[in-house]
Amino acid sequence: MVSTLVLTLRTVVEQRLKQEFKGGKFDDIVIPPVEHDDSEISKFKQDNKLSPSEILTLLIALVPHVSPEFFSNIIAEYLPNGGDFPAFGGVKGKNHRGILPTGETVLYILAGNDIGKRVEVAKLFDEEHLFAQKSVLYIEAVPAGEPKMSGRLIMDEEYVDLFLSGKLSRPKLSSDFPAQRISTNLEWSDLVLRQKTLEEIRELETWLNYNDRLLDEWGMHDKIKPGFRVLFYGPSGTGKTMTTCLLGKYTRRDVYRVDLSMVISKYIGETEKNLSGLFNKAEHKDWILFFDEADSLFGKRTNVRDAHDKYANQEVSYLLQRIEAHRGLVILASNMKGNIDSAFTRRFNAFVEFVPPEINEREKLWQVYMPPKSKIHNDIQLDQLAKNYELTGANIVNIIQYAGLLTVKQGNVILKKDALLAGIKKEYKKEGKILQQ
Structure with a gap:
């Protein structure tokens, strides 16, 4: 042709x-x-x-x-x-x-x-x-x-x-496109969240699957703002990134995590330029834009004390305009809801809280991420691990990886409790917690 x-x-x-x-x-x-x-x-x-x-x-x-x-x-x-x-x-x-x-x-x-x-x-x-x-x-x-x-x-x-x-290529992370595609091989069944959180996530999935039909078949283009804006907030490691990837996977959309280190610039006008390139590229694409650790870009505006404050506030205002006009799903992730500027939160369609898992959820996380039973020593009791150690899903993944590597290094073929405890101790130390023996 x-x-x-x-x-x-x-x-x-x-x-x-x-x-x-x-x-x-x-x-x-x-x-x-x-x-x-x-x-x-x-x-x-x-x-x-x-x-x-x-x-x-x-x-x-x-x-x-x-x-x-x-x-x-x-x-x-x-x-x-x-x-x-x-x-x-x-x-x-x-x-x-x-x-x-x-x-x-x-x-x-x-x-x-x-x-x-x-x-x-x-x-x-x-x-x-x-x-x-x-x-x-x-x-x-x-x-x-x-x-x-x-x-x-x-x-x-x-x-x-x-x-x-005959193939639509995907953009690569660069100075012109400060975002990287992320994905997961996991399934919804691997996601361990509170029931309330899961229900709110299903609402997002509904928007992704049916919003175009609402706009087209019901003639709602002039009555509903384009796009959907949501805040995921909660401690690190509670499933915000994994949830975003699963939303993309099950609605057949690419997820792009915005690299804020490549967006934010100390030079006047450069941050807006970087954001403009990103949103222009994403316009009319069925992408999910994911702003992880969004506080640095979406944080509260300051009182104007000098020229730097003035331009920093202008950046927030510009970003607010672009997000509000964007037609796709934009997810902001933050450790705390209160860290995000109220100008953004007023325009969010939804807030989804991710909380640290409780005992029964931690036990399920241990079950999901542990290797096959044939690789686990019988001295490991997952219910006791869940009861004794307050850990997030990300912590548990790190612990199992560390313990597995330690086991292989030592020439063993069975994962033992001592290796897991060494991994738990390492995670506690990393987060400044004291491990009670």
């Missing part, structure tokens, strides 16, 4: 250049019909009911990725001795040796020198257009004072991969 579309684009570009260089009149170009097939670009065209101009714009952005010499070779046929051709637009890249299309390239191919048509074509890059709404392609920002349309035409890497390989 891509090769056929490239030939279609070549036909269209040649029509425009013949009008330019062979004395023809600048008329509307004739776009050859494109047959539908099972390719991803064809499906995208069908699903979004793309117009011929929109299809060509997609192709103009995509073609350098499959045929770097595409535009250079065509232009060389009409300018064999070289020379500048500013009407066509295009720029040279740092590594790419061919012509990279710009917004001006799209205007020229689709509208020639017809000012009215060029204005209409430029609307393809409005924020309301599906290209922007779905983060498919955009015009790269240009230096102040230069025409906007002279910026490079850039297709999002995810769509480049989708159209060329």
Whole structure:
């Protein structure tokens, strides 16, 4: 399909250049019909009911990725001795040796020198257009004072991969995308929480599964705010991250944990820039955004004593706007509910408290994470471990891992109580607790 579309684009570009260089009149170009097939670009065209101009714009952005010499070779046929051709637009890249299309390239191919048509074509890059709404392609920002349309035409890497390989790639953690995908191999049955907490989690699962139907089938788009915002709060190790991963797993959504160390900057305006890139990328994606240890970014605003306080408060205000406008699920995790700025909490749809497990819950956690019975010595009584040691799920996982490694190191094949007690002692010491023997 891509090769056929490239030939279609070549036909269209040649029509425009013949009008330019062979004395023809600048008329509307004739776009050859494109047959539908099972390719991803064809499906995208069908699903979004793309117009011929929109299809060509997609192709103009995509073609350098499959045929770097595409535009250079065509232009060389009409300018064999070289020379500048500013009407066509295009720029040279740092590594790419061919012509990279710009917004001006799209205007020229689709509208020639017809000012009215060029204005209409430029609307393809409005924020309301599906290209922007779905983060498919955009015009790269240009230096102040230069025409906007002279910026490079850039297709999002995810769509480049989708159209060329048939697979939608996932963004990787970088300075441009300060978030990392997280997942779990565990099941809901492995999650040990209080019944009240579990019921509140099921409400989130209901929103993820049925909110689109409510908005579409019931016509509620104008009456309900987009997205869902929830605060998970409670001590570390009580299941906040695992719950988030399970929500993603069972609703078939990717979960991205935001790396706040890459978001927060001491330089004025950089934090907002980093947040903007993150939310722009996540817009119209079925992702769950997870802000772990959110206090550092969502904490209470301070009284303005100096310029630093002023800009810190501006960051919180900007983040508030972006979260409120985001259409997906945003989960903030904090050790304490009171640490989060009230401006955010007033706008949360739900609060879910994660509390340390009690005796019966701790026993179930020991049961879930212990190795098979054949690997456990009969001197280990899980009910006694649950009764005697106040531990979270994360503590118990760490203890079993430590004890297991210690057992293997010693050349043993059976996990004994002494190894577990050594792990418990280590966890208590790490948290500044005194282990009562």
